[in-house]
Amino acid sequence: MSKILLVHPGLIADDGTYYTIMPMGIVSIGDKLLKDGHEVKILNVALEKKKNKNFSFEEYLENFSPDFVGIDMQWYPYIYDSMLYAEISKRKGAKIILGGFNASIFAKDIIDRFNFIDGVIVGEAEIPFSELVKSGIKEDIPNLVYRDRNGRVVIPSKYINSSEVLDELDFYNFDLIESKDYYLSSTSSTGNYIITNSSYIPKKLYFLFLGRGCYKFCSYCSANVYNFSKFGIKKPVFRSPRVVVQDILRLQNMGVDMLHIEFDPHPFSERFYRELLDEIRWKRFKIDLGINIGFWAGGLPHEDIIKGLAQVFPSKISVIELSPESADQRIRRLNGRGDYSNEDLVDNLLKIKKNGFHACVYFFCGLPFETEKDVNKTIDFAKYLRQKDIGLNLFVPSLEPGSPMWLHPNKYGVKIFRKTFEDFLYHSFCLKIGRFPEHPIGYETNFLSEKKIMELEMEAYSKIYLDLRYIMNRFKHSLKVSDNIYKKIKVSTSILFKNYKGIWEFKKT
Ligand code: SF4
Structure with missing residues (x-):
């Protein structure tokens, strides 16, 4: 031993x-x-x-x-x-x-x-x-x-x-982890749930293991088909739905109240999800825990899958996330993401909401091939989605070793500032000691310098999130404020806000 x-x-x-x-x-x-x-x-x-x-x-x-x-x-x-x-x-x-x-x-x-x-x-x-x-x-x-x-x-x-081997492995033997209770309580992230538009703050959140692999080659991501193929995983491998259902019930018995599901090798995953939902329905399992499920691999979930998820999971506390990354279909396509129109995306988000789920989308700023005009288009689209009560998330992708833009910078029109293991080692050292790295995101594109990408990110944050109506809505959702109290706070805040704006205009003159 x-x-x-x-x-x-x-x-x-x-x-x-x-x-x-x-x-x-x-x-x-x-x-x-x-x-x-x-x-x-x-x-x-x-x-x-x-x-x-x-x-x-x-x-x-x-x-x-x-x-x-x-x-x-x-x-x-x-x-x-x-x-x-x-x-x-x-x-x-x-x-x-x-x-x-x-x-x-x-x-x-x-x-x-x-x-x-x-x-x-x-x-x-x-x-x-x-x-x-x-x-x-x-x-x-x-x-x-x-x-x-x-x-x-x-x-x-x-x-x-x-x-079969994946089925035999145990991904939830928490007894092996030092400070396991502290770990399980620390995986819940309040901040994340505010952004998803859900008012439910999970007490114990954990991840559901469905399989390994990917068939896509998204410009910024190292978990792509090329790397998985190098490791021998040429196409996604799933656990069997029967075993996954047992895992869900086991996690529920352990007191987990929110499952994160982040494995969606579209279109391979569709069959898997249908079989999983059938397994739960046929055996009439009762599931009380919420799900935060990301259809992130670039496709839009079919309506029957959304409906099926709503039948077996409590949709009111659950979130479905989509990841278009850009508001421009051409940019999405060039970066290996979903090749669907914005109309189809909005239609899908509304179906998610119609089935009782909270809906959330992810955007990036500073993708290869993206111009300032494209980023502004994404910001405007995000603001439009906000009016439809869709949760929003916006990031700048940092350079990942093994990502297509790291492997083929010329093809993606980027200049990379970290190439070798030592470059990433030094970057990691800077993060550890809190030193602002010379190249925080590690690349620039033919259209946007690294500095410009970061400026645009800040601009996007202020345009998307610093909006009184949005802040008030989030405040209401997060603190579960009653409608009456909310109305009173809203009126007094808007008076204050108007006066504040007046003072600001006065100062400027
Ligand atoms: S972002 Fe998702 S779909 Fe794209 S390569 Fe990475 S893991 Fe695959």
């Missing part, structure tokens, strides 16, 4: 910003190793530091004294801490294995340059990690990139989990 520590660094910057949500695979890896007979712990360092600012990773390591330390490098903002904890753990004598999307993308570079990393698992890790602990680092472990005795980087054979 070995002792294994799985570490999620998370992001906790010196300025108090934190991000503690872990990739779901860390629990399924831990559970597989536990079932193999090992002692396993999952440590979310950012969460521990949020809970106790004096938390010491070194002391924790000293006490547990693991034989293997598996470190998550899923997302680039925390790769500096992934490397830092790897180095500390190596000094204590453990074998160090990295995994996650960003580790997979830079696997060869990492093994080539950093001696304290023993191996990087590229792609799916549950079975390779299990075999590695059983028989040590050697050539026939699939997905494992490592250095041989002569210092040469060994490229492994590829392994992917079938649907």
Whole structure:
């Protein structure tokens, strides 16, 4: 039996910003190793530091004294801490294995340059990690990139989990997580729910695992078909609907009141959702928890799926999110997003609302091929949607390693400011110490400089969100203020607002 520590660094910057949500695979890896007979712990360092600012990773390591330390490098903002904890753990004598999307993308570079990393698992890790602990680092472990005795980087054979293997994995063995209750309570995000237009603030929110893979190539995203194919996942693999329904009921029994569903490899997902809904209806399962489901892969959900979701989940507290990214169909198409008209989008949003759900859309600002005029078109469209009581979210996409615009900057008409693993490592270090990076988003386009993109983002925020009616509506939704009190506050605020505007005009003259 070995002792294994799985570490999620998370992001906790010196300025108090934190991000503690872990990739779901860390629990399924831990559970597989536990079932193999090992002692396993999952440590979310950012969460521990949020809970106790004096938390010491070194002391924790000293006490547990693991034989293997598996470190998550899923997302680039925390790769500096992934490397830092790897180095500390190596000094204590453990074998160090990295995994996650960003580790997979830079696997060869990492093994080539950093001696304290023993191996990087590229792609799916549950079975390779299990075999590695059983028989040590050697050539026939699939997905494992490592250095041989002569210092040469060994490229492994590829392994992917079938649907049947995914069904057997457990993504919800929370007992493995240190501070599990604190973790589960911290995954609910009030801010997010204000933006979705829902008045329901979940007490315990968790994510539902449906499968892995994607078939699209969206300009800004690293979780695209090219990278998944490199890892061996040529098309999306789903868990079976029967197992997913059992998971929903299990999470409901654990007190989870809101499920986040973020796996929608359109159009493959349509069949899956129909089967899932049939399974729930046929067996007459009673489901009380809400859903926040994102149809983000570029398609619009069919009306029968929206209706089906409304039949089995409480739609009043649930949200359906769409992600057009731009108000311009041409920009959407060029960036690999949904090729549908704005009329179809609005029609779909109204169907979502008609079925009792809250509807929310995501836009980006500063996409490849986008001009200032295009961004203004998106802002106007967002304001139009706001009048229809649609929740709005607007971001600037930061440069992701492995994204199409990072892989082919010329094709996308962008200049990228971060190319190598070291570039991203330094950027992650800046985020950690709270230093404003020289290139915050990491790219500029042929039409918009990096500075201009950030200015447009600020402009978009002020035009979309700084609107009295919008703020008052959000205030009403979030605090569940009664209609009568709301009317009184609205009247007095508008008087104040008018006077304030008067004073402002007076000052200007
Ligand atoms: S953003 Fe595009 S590429 Fe990324 S996961 Fe979604 S559909 Fe796939």
